[in-house]
Amino acid sequence: MLGFQEKYGDYLNKFNGKLDKFCSELTSKPSVLSESMKYSLLNGGKRIRPVLMYAVGDLIGADEEVFSDYALSLELIHTYSLIHDDLPEMDNDDYRRGKLTCHKVFGTGNAVLAGDGLLNTAYSILFNCCKRGREYTDAAGFVCKCAGIGGMIGGQSADLYCENNAISGEEWLEYIVLNKTAKLITAAVAVPPILKGGKYFLEFKQFGEDLGKLFQIVDDILDVQGDFGKLGKTIGKDKEENKLTYVTFYGIDKSRFIADVIYDKCIKILEGIDGDTEFLKQLTEFVRHREV
């Protein structure tokens, strides 16, 4: 049996092959549009959403040729959200994964359009998937809902709202984390079950929401205790910018405690699912203790 690193690498390679092919075929007039989209897509991310989708797809026996299109769309949507989030009047980030952000390289106008282009192209891929039949349409609709105003965009808006108005509170914190971060991770693990007629959909939906929260708490901890050299982004920005995060709200020790509680919850959900969930457990462990 492959170890965790090997298996992650295996899924990553499969997805990166798909992404590389997509990028090599992506052209536009003027070329700056597709170049700015590819610059952000090929920014060396962990690809955690696609890897999750491949792992769950494998586990429940979904067809890779099909779900890989959803994985690609999801990575396009994730990338668009980062580009718009990094803009000067949003999070105003100059670096992402050690490279200059899209608007620093191409200018704000082009970055807005690169994001719009990625979002639109993601849905263009999904409309193609819908031709296969009802469950494919349902899966596409689910991704769209997770990304939308009742999902990720709602979370981004709440994040900005709390920052601009110096608003704090547990309810807002939970809302931001669930929507801004956890919804797209939920989409990643819930699409294969939808494609397979709904088997384990509820379990994976819950797993995605909790894993997404765990991912964000660790992100918040890394913002304080991480290493620019490893993370490739500015450290300590959350507090400076009045951001509502687990660490600014609960402090670092309680955030670590909450992370451990959610970690246990994720493992418990996985134990209720038939099949080999070992890789997903290791991935949860990786999310809990990651340094990048």
Added chain:
Amino acid sequence: MLGFQEKYGDYLNKFNGKLDKFCSELTSKPSVLSESMKYSLLNGGKRIRPVLMYAVGDLIGADEEVFSDYALSLELIHTYSLIHDDLPEMDNDDYRRGKLTCHKVFGTGNAVLAGDGLLNTAYSILFNCCKRGREYTDAAGFVCKCAGIGGMIGGQSADLYCENNAISGEEWLEYIVLNKTAKLITAAVAVPPILKGGKYFLEFKQFGEDLGKLFQIVDDILDVQGDFGKLGKTIGKDKEENKLTYVTFYGIDKSRFIADVIYDKCIKILEGIDGDTEFLKQLTEFVRHREV
């Protein structure tokens, strides 16, 4: 038989009823997200795309209950494109239809998200339509393609590229106008034919492209000779900002001549279509001679 104004008003009322219902049900947390979306949606536009879709739908006997969802999505997509286009690093417009633009009222960050929210919600509506079957999926895919990087977004990018690099030329001008303006108008008139199995699809596609061009040429003429009081937007910006338009490229007299040639082409296409095309001819006449 109803006159042109009455018929336009009739379609407009039907669509505005649909839009009002949609807006009354649109909520978000935080509320600023849905408020900023509604502010821009309910900005008193001419609704030319929805009116076109209702008129063509009527003409070829498509089901209003169905195509009205496409009309709504298209207006959401059109509105998102205006919000992002008006941003400071894009066209930098303070006024639209006599009201402050979205980013002037809600700030740039919220305006970016309002646009993202509108685009995503438009596709959420279309994924629902896809459940009805293949031709509905084809129509949704067509709208998405018209809005995408090979369509409207490509046109916006080209517009920005030519402006930023002081590039001129007939080929770029044609590309910008076809994609930035004409593609969404094409979507408006091509969706009902797609829903009806493709009848007159090619004719309406060509009509949409030409009507879209005509619309843009007149827009360019109005930028020079229009009236702020009627148009509700700043006059004379195109030349000042080095924009590549029909008027800055050809001058006003040749632009008028080209408009007349394209007008004739539109009428000719309509004459090749069975059924009562009178309203569409009058609408073409209205687009040619409009002052708003």
